[in-house]
Amino acid sequence: MSLLIRNGRVIDPASSVDAVQDVLVVDGRIERVGAGIQAPGGVQILDATGKVVCPGFIDIHVHLREPGYEYKETVATGTRAAAAGGFTAVCCMANTSPVNDNGSITEYILDRARTEGSGVRVYPIGAVTRGLEGKELAELAELRDAGCVAFSDDGRCVMNADLYRRAMEYTLPFGAPVISHAEDHALARGGVMNEGVVSTELGLPGIPAAAEDVMVARDVLLAELTGAHVHIAHLSTAGAVRIVREAKARGVRVTAEVTPHHLILTEEAVRNWDGNTRMAPPLRTRRDAEAVLEGLADGTIDCIATDHAPHATSEKEGEFDRAANGIVGLETAVALLLDRLVRPGLLPLPTLVARLSRDPARLLSLPGGSLAPGAPADVTILDPEATATIDPKAFRSKSRNTPFAGWSLTGGPWKTIVAGTLVTA
Numbered sequence: 001m002s003l004l005i006r007n008g009r010v011i012d013p014a015s016s017v018d019a020v021q022d023v024l025v026v027d028g029r030i031e032r033v034g035a036g037i038q039a040p041g042g043v044q045i046l047d048a049t050g051k052v053v054c055p056g057f058i059d060i061h062v063h064l065r066e067p068g069y070e071y072k073e074t075v076a077t078g079t080r081a082a083a084a085g086g087f088t089a090v091c092c093m094a095n096t097s098p099v100n101d102n103g104s105i106t107e108y109i110l111d112r113a114r115t116e117g118s119g120v121r122v123y124p125i126g127a128v129t130r131g132l133e134g135k136e137l138a139e140l141a142e143l144r145d146a147g148c149v150a151f152s153d154d155g156r157c158v159m160n161a162d163l164y165r166r167a168m169e170y171t172l173p174f175g176a177p178v179i180s181h182a183e184d185h186a187l188a189r190g191g192v193m194n195e196g197v198v199s200t201e202l203g204l205p206g207i208p209a210a211a212e213d214v215m216v217a218r219d220v221l222l223a224e225l226t227g228a229h230v231h232i233a234h235l236s237t238a239g240a241v242r243i244v245r246e247a248k249a250r251g252v253r254v255t256a257e258v259t260p261h262h263l264i265l266t267e268e269a270v271r272n273w274d275g276n277t278r279m280a281p282p283l284r285t286r287r288d289a290e291a292v293l294e295g296l297a298d299g300t301i302d303c304i305a306t307d308h309a310p311h312a313t314s315e316k317e318g319e320f321d322r323a324a325n326g327i328v329g330l331e332t333a334v335a336l337l338l339d340r341l342v343r344p345g346l347l348p349l350p351t352l353v354a355r356l357s358r359d360p361a362r363l364l365s366l367p368g369g370s371l372a373p374g375a376p377a378d379v380t381i382l383d384p385e386a387t388a389t390i391d392p393k394a395f396r397s398k399s400r401n402t403p404f405a406g407w408s409l410t411g412g413p414w415k416t417i418v419a420g421t422l423v424t425a
């Protein structure tokens, strides 16, 4: 079982490699990276001339919806969407039904991944509180033992600061972060888009940036108090970037992610009344989008995560203020980021690769994120010249809720390899 990926531009930020080289994979692990590697007998050869060979991309914020919402997505369809989108690993959020707040649900998800999955690695994230109700702690130790790599009530904010503090203290020895959906319920209540000029013009109730900023500030202070690692999910405001940047400078253990849609779209997109522009946190202003991009470039924001949130078409149609929150992201993220950020020179390609591979792996202490010898042979290969128009009907995901339908993009994922095996359909 060996594979030689020949003649691609290898970008491995963890090893400071950016050069045209070959990658030899033996028995599911990286054996060697270098120029002119001789093919051993029986090796499968993949010609990657003109392509970009990267450590496998890891999406740490995905909703696979199983168990309970199989009409939106399943582990089978979600991991196929991940493979098609160039991701070799995904972390799945706990807001399933039943909620992933005890070890038996974690084991169920991992079993589905083993038996029905595409081969893409699945790492469950356990709930912080029982039933995501924000009242009492979930079975945190049991979740950790069953395989959860982090803890989050994502979809809801844990409003009780004392309970959140205790969650941080309890999980601190596990070495797994608490992931914060930072949104003050009272400030956000009733809002359906960003609060500002556009919401006023459209006559829609707004959610102020402060609904996010106050919670990011609280969580930074709780991380400082407890010494725990807090990770901010889908950071979307200039204020939150400033708070995280200042906290990191003081040595607080806070990390953050940003979604492709908060980098690429603004609240202006809501003017077309498409339910697919409704999300939590909402699309923000141009100034916010510029600030999160700057934070991503300078490392204030550690990684890009899609917040892949599948919903049935019926849940996104009709009145804007009744549409469900969120969009699918696994199959559009890489092409959007390459076309809209890398091609215009807004973000260097090696930085993008680092924020999708090395940095999420480090953040959650996951295997992968590197092409160093001995690392798992999880590899994402990009085709920088591929052109495609986003067609939701062609998605492997069960859901079609994207605001990017019809966008023509240059650059995208070419092959997805997990443990030395091609998983691209």
Ligand SMILES: [Zn+2]
Pocket: 154, 155, 156, 181, 233, 234, 280, 281
């Ligand atoms: Zn969230």
